[in-house]
Amino acid sequence: MSKPKNVMEVFRHLEKSNCKACGEKTCLAFAGAVFQSRKQINECPKADESVIELFTHERSNDSFEMGDDYIEDLKAKIPEIDLADVAAHYNGKFDGSRLMLKILGKDFGISSEGRLVTNIHVNRFVAVPFLELVVNGKGIDPTGEWVSFRELKKTAGFSYDFFHRQCEVGMKRVADSYPDLFEDLVDIFGGEKIDGMLGADIDVVLHPFPKVPIMICYWKPEDGVESDLNIYFDKTADSNLPGRGIYTACYGISRMIERLSVRHAEFVTYRPRVL
Structure with missing residues (x-):
């Protein structure tokens, strides 16, 4: 089984301590987030391996390859992002209209309107992680662990x-x-x-x-x-x-x-x- 049938099917397998470590106020709220695909079951630190395997969806190559809509959804969020702040967190450059970062050793950027800016060939294997980093990344310094x-x-x-x-x-x-x-x-x-x-x-x-x-x-x-x-x-x-x-x-x-x-x-x- 991978996709739960309802919220209670997820909730039944949780520890129910309402520890809030997952970012939700209660375990029931977390179960709802998992059911709606807003969170992954492994974001619960108390979920054991058997529960994680139970609700982990095994993606196929075919489902992964269909990523154009996902890229467009991320690009649509760019106007809401403080690109100057992203530049500061990731040692990049922001000139007031576009952000530039070093990706795979090359200059790779995006404009405030969500247009990718680069001299290298753009494919989803570069675009998706770049956009995830800009839109959802926290800019935390590596720990060495x-x-x-x-x-x-x-x-x-x-x-x-x-x-x-x-x-x-x-x-x-x-x-x-x-x-x-x-x-x-x-x-x-x-x-x-x-x-x-x-x-x-x-x-x-x-x-x-x-x-x-x-x-x-x-x-x-x-x-x-x-x-x-x-x-x-x-x-x-x-x-x-x-x-x-x-x-x-x-x-x-x-x-x-x-x-x-x-x-x-x-x-x-x-x-x-x-x-």
Whole structure:
């Protein structure tokens, strides 16, 4: 089961302490917000894993791809946003009519009327997280405490299993066959390699969006044990990039990495021999 039939079906599974940690005044109000899709069940800090799984909607690739209306809805909210305040929170620039931020190492912006401003190709994997950050982001400084996708709360109902299949599996497949991947990622995204995190063989921290660092940890295959790759986020990530932002950003980066590996393979295959 994923979509509850009524409010009481959600309420029956809650702890009923009215602790207000979810942002609602009562557990019944929170149940109503979940039923109306205004909140996710995992925003209740006292909900156990079985309850979260019960009411977590497993999104398909098809439902995700239909994102144009979602982008337009976010753009429609821009006139209500204090873009100067957003610039101050995310180390951007606001000239009175448009906001500019560094996204994927490039200038990316939006006008006060909601028109995207950039010299790079605009796709939903950039537009959605950028707009989520501008419209709903809190601008909180990263803490340096890393958590997995499953530990984030405001992820629009995307389950960890879905995130793993769509993002981590593809990156691992590329890493297994592309030895220079992590060096290239550091160059492209302005990141850095670090040592000693979680016992991984390679750790890379990328900065694709302001105040949303992403750490990729890769374990090489060894002694019959296959390789592994996991993505971690600062614990503030879903406050700065809530809703569909985190998943969309990582899905886009994963697709970029796969295209990068294809270009690398073509270069290795067709580069001229030096005699």
